[in-house]
Amino acid sequence: MSMLMLQLQYFTIVKENFEMKDKKAWFKKGIKDGIPIALGYFAISFSLGIAAKNTGLTAIQAMLMSLTNLTATGEFVALGLISSGATYLEMAVTQLVINLRYCLMSCSLSQKVDPKAPYFHRFLLSAGVTDEIFGISSNVEGKLSPFYSYGAMCVAVPAWTFGTFLGVTAGNIMPARVLSALSIALFGMFIAIIVPPAKDDKVLAGVIIISMLSATLFYYLPVVSKISSGFRIIILTVVIAGIAAVLFPTESEEAEHEI
């Protein structure tokens, strides 16, 4: 009887040891795949820091914003809202609409996470659902070990935060030409996200072109141009995406595109 107990204990230890190694391996792999993300984040968050400084944020405020939000698009738009003196409600609704895409990513990740991983991991994983970390996380073969995402977050999040800090503090030692050039970086990133999937999808290409034309109309037409930029984005997104969803519902497979 005691023999059996001993054996059972032995097996438990071996199993735990194995899982521990597994976690470490996933974590290391995450760090490795997170390095290119960190490099990209650094460049983009630097120009975000410059924009934050222009909006009147201190380095600490900008760092705090980057650390707690981890979303270039959301933070970029937030700066615009802050400088225009938007209400708190406008801020909340705009972030909700702009970041709705994370909802889809989280839905997809909820199916991907290793069901054996304890439930609390889902709360930690949530903090790191960005376009890029989601991209590599859902690219993993089989089920996702949360430690893989943690590895990527460990290099990407500090790069994002520190880049923002440097943008605020060292942005003004950069020549005006470099500043002007870096100011377009975030828009470049948006284009990098929307163009590739539209290549083989005429409907999506049409939706993108119509969106840009509508935004231009809204920007220049006399009455509607008075609507604040935040609600302009909300209205256009809900209307255009809504119409597109009714007229051209995507195939279930297509809707799983990694964005």
Next chain:
Amino acid sequence: MKFNIYLYIIIMASVTYLIRMLPLTLIRKEIKSKKIRSFLYYVPYVTLSVMTFPAILSSTESVWSALAGFIIAIIIAYRGGSLVKVSMGSCMAVFLLELFI
């Protein structure tokens, strides 16, 4: 400034975290509604498009350099360039063109 920046940050961080956290923790079954899936599929593209154009044109010191950066970004993205490549490519285009303006 009329409003408190820390309060802005707390609000945006909370909303953003909830968006990411709720589906991951609550939804364990696949979303079946084709309409909702389609809507969510289009949302990021429409939002990003609406935010990019025409705002991109006033992001740099000259409309022409911005237009060049915009076109270069589309070309690199179309050819399958990574996020960083596209982003830096458009920056380079702006920088080079502004040397001559």
